[in-house]
Amino acid sequence: MDLPDFLADPDLTRLRERIGAPLGTFTPGILPELDLSMMEEALLKESGIEISLDAVRTDANGTLIYKNGRVVLYIRTPRGGTLPRYHICNCPKLRQMREELRFDRYTVSNREDGRFEIEREGKRILQFLPVCQYCLGTLAWEGFSHDRVSPSERARIAKAFPLRRFFDTYGRFVALNTQGASR
Numbered sequence: 001m002d003l004p005d006f007l008a009d010p011d012l013t014r015l016r017e018r019i020g021a022p023l024g025t026f027t028p029g030i031l032p033e034l035d036l037s038m039m040e041e042a043l044l045k046e047s048g049i050e051i052s053l054d055a056v057r058t059d060a061n062g063t064l065i066y067k068n069g070r071v072v073l074y075i076r077t078p079r080g081g082t083l084p085r086y087h088i089c090n091c092p093k094l095r096q097m098r099e100e101l102r103f104d105r106y107t108v109s110n111r112e113d114g115r116f117e118i119e120r121e122g123k124r125i126l127q128f129l130p131v132c133q134y135c136l137g138t139l140a141w142e143g144f145s146h147d148r149v150s151p152s153e154r155a156r157i158a159k160a161f162p163l164r165r166f167f168d169t170y171g172r173f174v175a176l177n178t179q180g181a182s183r
Helices: 010-019 038-045 092-099 133-139 151-159 163-170
Strands: 049-051 056-058 064-066 069-075 106-109 115-120 123-128
Touching: 038 049, 038 069, 038 106, 069 115, 069 163, 092 133, 106 115, 133 151
Parallel strands: none
Antiparallel strands: 049 106, 056 064, 064 069, 069 106, 115 123
């Protein structure tokens, strides 16, 4: 059976032009690898997925993307006595980590409750983590600024950061357009 030449159909051409769909070539197998699997989606909502930092892209708005999902990033196995912060965008601290080639310890998640699975003394536990204040400043979340807000007020804002509203604002998924994201 021969298929008609859809490019020669004037009605389809007008429709394509009206909706702004470009003509292009389709390469099978390139975009599907950017789709989150059902298993990955479930892991992101629960325990997170351990990844290399180079697997995380930055959306045009600065937020973090793993495959086609908007994510937060944190260190599951903290060193020392302090708890890690989770990152919501490509802030100066994350850029420093990339420059120092510290790619090996990260976990992505899209939990909304601020509790993340971390490893302490060989056990994994759910632990509340605060958001990175550099991230809040980078996104200027609700006017957050290191220059205009006292340290105690910054800590209070970070502790009360509403992850659910973050995902409501930016969305959980991104279009599979590789031109809008970078490493």
